[in-house]
Amino acid sequence: MSALAVSVVPGAGEGGARVRLERFAARHDLPVADRLDAVPATRFALALDHGRAALHAPREWPDLGGDPLVIDFAADRRFARPPTRRDALARATGWKAGLRPMVIDLTAGLGRDAWALASGGCRVVAVERHPVVHLLLADALARAAAIPALAEIAGRIRLLHGDVRTGALDAEPAPDHGSVWYLDPMFPERRKSALVKKPMRVFHHLVGRDPDAAELFAWARRQPGARWVVKRPPDASPLDAIVPDVEYRSGRLRFDVYLPVRP
Numbered sequence: 001m002s003a004l005a006v007s008v009v010p011g012a013g014e015g016g017a018r019v020r021l022e023r024f025a026a027r028h029d030l031p032v033a034d035r036l037d038a039v040p041a042t043r044f045a046l047a048l049d050h051g052r053a054a055l056h057a058p059r060e061w062p063d064l065g066g067d068p069l070v071i072d073f074a075a076d077r078r079f080a081r082p083p084t085r086r087d088a089l090a091r092a093t094g095w096k097a098g099l100r101p102m103v104i105d106l107t108a109g110l111g112r113d114a115w116a117l118a119s120g121g122c123r124v125v126a127v128e129r130h131p132v133v134h135l136l137l138a139d140a141l142a143r144a145a146a147i148p149a150l151a152e153i154a155g156r157i158r159l160l161h162g163d164v165r166t167g168a169l170d171a172e173p174a175p176d177h178g179s180v181w182y183l184d185p186m187f188p189e190r191r192k193s194a195l196v197k198k199p200m201r202v203f204h205h206l207v208g209r210d211p212d213a214a215e216l217f218a219w220a221r222r223q224p225g226a227r228w229v230v231k232r233p234p235d236a237s238p239l240d241a242i243v244p245d246v247e248y249r250s251g252r253l254r255f256d257v258y259l260p261v262r263p
């Protein structure tokens with residue numbers, strides 16, 4: 001039996017999302033149910049929601065709410081406008097007039113940063129190790145690729161499953177001195193959980209924390225690149241207490257930027 005406490009409710013009918021759910025259940029040896037209310041109350045459920053893969057919290061955790069977690073680049077108003085060169089994300093990743101870097105997003109998560117970077121013109125290799133998060137993002141990208149207005153942006157994102165340190169990038173073109181390495185590790189959930197939207201609480205409960213973020217950063221720093229960017233909450237200490245060369249702030253975010261070490 002898989003270690004994932006997830007049941008799958010692929011539903012009936014046609015559609016890429018349903019096929020993705022069925023394959024996911026088979027690959028991870030997960031129990032399949034024919035209805036959401038048939039899933040044991042202790043388990044997460046992956047089900048279809050309007051043709052989209054959606055993650056439901058275990059029913060025994062009612063404070064996580066009834067809103068499932070779905071990634072939808074077409075419906076999410078945050079993505080209606082691409083970032084400009086003045087935005088903190090663009091400045092942190094080093095956009096120049098007519099030039100967009102290749103970004104390797106080592107912690108793809110829900111793909112919001114990858115999408116923002118790609119909608120501004122960057123090519124993004126996005127790496128996600130959690131199988132359920134990877135499935136939700138793969139489903140969202142496949143749906144976006146089928147929408148003419150979004151297909152070009154989706155086509156700039158290459159999503160990989162795994163961890164770079166165990167070979168997720170091995171079949172890809174080698175990163176070079178122009179690559180930008182991007183990390184946004186999980187941060188402890190804010191205590192005032194009313195401030196965190198319910199689907200995001202589901203995400204936090206599923207993924208937990210990233211206690212190995214410093215090791216991932218140290219690994220990335222040994223690779224060739226133009227800069228390394230770490231996203232942090234504004235009042236957090238820098239990752240592994242390593243002071244950045246530059247920082248950019250925007251609302252509730254801070255981007256710590258590290259430049260190549262000169263010999």
Ligand SMILES: C[S@@+](CC[C@H](N)C(=O)[O-])C[C@H]1O[C@@H](n2cnc3c(N)ncnc32)[C@H](O)[C@@H]1O
Binds near residue numbers: 106127164187
């Ligand atoms: C805070 S979320 C990233 C959110 C993302 N930046 C976004 O815009 O949606 C962190 C994600 O990184 C993933 N992650 C953490 N360490 C990783 C690693 N070493 N390799 C691949 N994924 C990792 C976690 O599973 C989690 O989904």
